[in-house]
Amino acid sequence: METEINQGGAEAQNAQPDALTDRQKDVLDTVLRLLVEEGDHLSMTTVARRASCSKETLYKWFGDRDGLLTATVRWQASKVRVTPVDQGNPDLISLVESLEGYARDWLKVIASDTSIALNRVAVSHAGSGKDNLGAIVLENGRFALAKRLKPVLDAGRRAGLLVFEDAETAFRTFFGLVARDVQIRLLLGDWPGLTEATIETDAARATQQFLALYGQNPGRKATDFNGKD
Amino acid sequence: METEINQGGAEAQNAQPDALTDRQKDVLDTVLRLLVEEGDHLSMTTVARRASCSKETLYKWFGDRDGLLTATVRWQASKVRVTPVDQGNPDLISLVESLEGYARDWLKVIASDTSIALNRVAVSHAGSGKDNLGAIVLENGRFALAKRLKPVLDAGRRAGLLVFEDAETAFRTFFGLVARDVQIRLLLGDWPGLTEATIETDAARATQQFLALYGQNPGRKATDFNGKD
DNA sequence: GCCGAACCGTAACGTACGGTACGGTGCGAT
DNA sequence: ATCGCACCGTACCGTACGTTACGGTTCGGC
Numbered sequence: 001m002e003t004e005i006n007q008g009g010a011e012a013q014n015a016q017p018d019a020l021t022d023r024q025k026d027v028l029d030t031v032l033r034l035l036v037e038e039g040d041h042l043s044m045t046t047v048a049r050r051a052s053c054s055k056e057t058l059y060k061w062f063g064d065r066d067g068l069l070t071a072t073v074r075w076q077a078s079k080v081r082v083t084p085v086d087q088g089n090p091d092l093i094s095l096v097e098s099l100e101g102y103a104r105d106w107l108k109v110i111a112s113d114t115s116i117a118l119n120r121v122a123v124s125h126a127g128s129g130k131d132n133l134g135a136i137v138l139e140n141g142r143f144a145l146a147k148r149l150k151p152v153l154d155a156g157r158r159a160g161l162l163v164f165e166d167a168e169t170a171f172r173t174f175f176g177l178v179a180r181d182v183q184i185r186l187l188l189g190d191w192p193g194l195t196e197a198t199i200e201t202d203a204a205r206a207t208q209q210f211l212a213l214y215g216q217n218p219g220r221k222a223t224d225f226n227g228k229d
Numbered sequence: 230m231e232t233e234i235n236q237g238g239a240e241a242q243n244a245q246p247d248a249l250t251d252r253q254k255d256v257l258d259t260v261l262r263l264l265v266e267e268g269d270h271l272s273m274t275t276v277a278r279r280a281s282c283s284k285e286t287l288y289k290w291f292g293d294r295d296g297l298l299t300a301t302v303r304w305q306a307s308k309v310r311v312t313p314v315d316q317g318n319p320d321l322i323s324l325v326e327s328l329e330g331y332a333r334d335w336l337k338v339i340a341s342d343t344s345i346a347l348n349r350v351a352v353s354h355a356g357s358g359k360d361n362l363g364a365i366v367l368e369n370g371r372f373a374l375a376k377r378l379k380p381v382l383d384a385g386r387r388a389g390l391l392v393f394e395d396a397e398t399a400f401r402t403f404f405g406l407v408a409r410d411v412q413i414r415l416l417l418g419d420w421p422g423l424t425e426a427t428i429e430t431d432a433a434r435a436t437q438q439f440l441a442l443y444g445q446n447p448g449r450k451a452t453d454f455n456g457k458d
Numbered sequence: 459g460c461c462g463a464a465c466c467g468t469a470a471c472g473t474a475c476g477g478t479a480c481g482g483t484g485c486g487a488t
Numbered sequence: 489a490t491c492g493c494a495c496c497g498t499a500c501c502g503t504a505c506g507t508t509a510c511g512g513t514t515c516g517g518c
Binding site: 040132 | 267268269270346348349351352353355356357358361363364366367371401402404405406407408409410412413414416417418419438441442
């Protein structure tokens with residue numbers, strides 16, 4: 001191990017996930033596991049023991065506790081990164097499949113232990129602005145989803161299958177129809193009973209509802225609320 | 230001051246908000262203000278100093294730190310309790326007004342500093358199950374809204390204005406259309422730009438969308454997704 | 459005027475934890 | 489062989505904070 005993640009000497013800085021040693025990734029995976037188990041309550045000593053490394057190494061690599069947490073969030077984010085694929089001119093079937101797929105994946109993500117744990121610590125830290133965990137989580141969660149979904153929406157509009165003025169507003173409606181109260185309930189410790197089966201039907205229902213609102217449909221004046229807000 | 234809130238001697242217990250002295254309410258209001266200012270980071274010493282009371286009194290009244298936080302959440306919850314009014318046989322105008330009103334109020338609540346602070350601390354505590362702050366917040370937030378809204382939905386159905394099979398599912402859709410990504414973004418420190426004006430238009434948009442999905446409308450087969458999920 | 463209860467302010471205690479220092483080990487380079 | 493380096497394990501330090509203890513003050517009841 002020759003490189004330190006921190007730049008600038010004494011100050012803890014951000015770590016590029018692609019510049020991580022395998023060993024460092026192991027440590028961050030341990031932190032993730034620990035976060036799921038005991039939330040933000042983890043101590044540097046616990047991390048060091050569970051990761052079989054010394055605290056000195058932790059501080060050398062990640063600067064301080066916040067740096068370790070930030071690197072962990074970045075590391076998890078880098079693991080789920082997906083490249084958006086622009087579909088040229090979809091038909092209704094493929095559009096529905098696409099939307100349902102995104103809805104399914106999103107529900108699976110927000111219902112996963114890791115996502116819940118990460119969002120919890122990010123929410124806790126969002127209060128006192130020491131770090132920007134909230135921004136990172138948001139950037140790799142909700143905003144990343146929007147970036148991947150908007151090309152699909154635009155393609156649907158170009159193909160005449162969707163009617164909307166502002167892709168952002170359309171996306172946020174889709175987001176609301178998919179997530180509903182699930183995420184906040186999970187974060188607050190409630191268990192809305194998300195199984196594989198309900199995720200499937202929820203994704204289908206959200207997609208159908210979205211199409212009912214934004215689908216090209218001569219019988220309904222949808223433009224009343226499809227504009228920018 | 231003669232009564233202690235705790236029952237059972239050494240253990241910290243829950244406090245009925247209606248059995249609170251004015252002085253105790255003052256203290257809890259101070260805690261609320263402090264929570265907004267510095268989040269979960271508040272210390273008993275800070276509370277005592279800001280509330281001009283002794284730490285001994287805090288512990289006598291509320292048992293321990295968690296008891297104080299729990300009492301604070303309960304106290305805030307008791308302040309916003311509203312009695313649901315069952316409307317007999319509404320017309321479309323009053324139904325729309327009702328729904329828009331709930332949407333407006335809900336958006337105002339989740340965008341308020343107090344709600345954000347309270348939800349943040351509840352989310353933090355939801356990880357390690359020491360207390361049930363998450364359940365309390367949920368019970369007085371999302372579930373209270375459902376309890377107040379369902380009579381309205383049922384009345385709308387009885388009047389033939391709404392078509393749905395399960396009120397819970399209909400409510401969750403309404404919830405999703407209103408809240409969308411607002412709450413999670415606020416909790417994570419993002420600022421989605423909720424002003425009085427946008428809240429107004431958002432509430433109207435959500436209501437229109439909800440009516441498009443669940444409103445009685447001959448031209449559209451809505452029952453495809455209006456069932457129970 | 460006196461007593462006791464409730465309360466304030468503060469000092470004190472114990473502990474947990476973030477952060478640092480230091481001795482020891484394995485290993486590649488020379 | 490041995491030097492340097494990255495790392496492990498652990499002891500250690502300082503501090504912040506939850507919790508308790510205690511002396512002093514106010515105030516209602518007799």
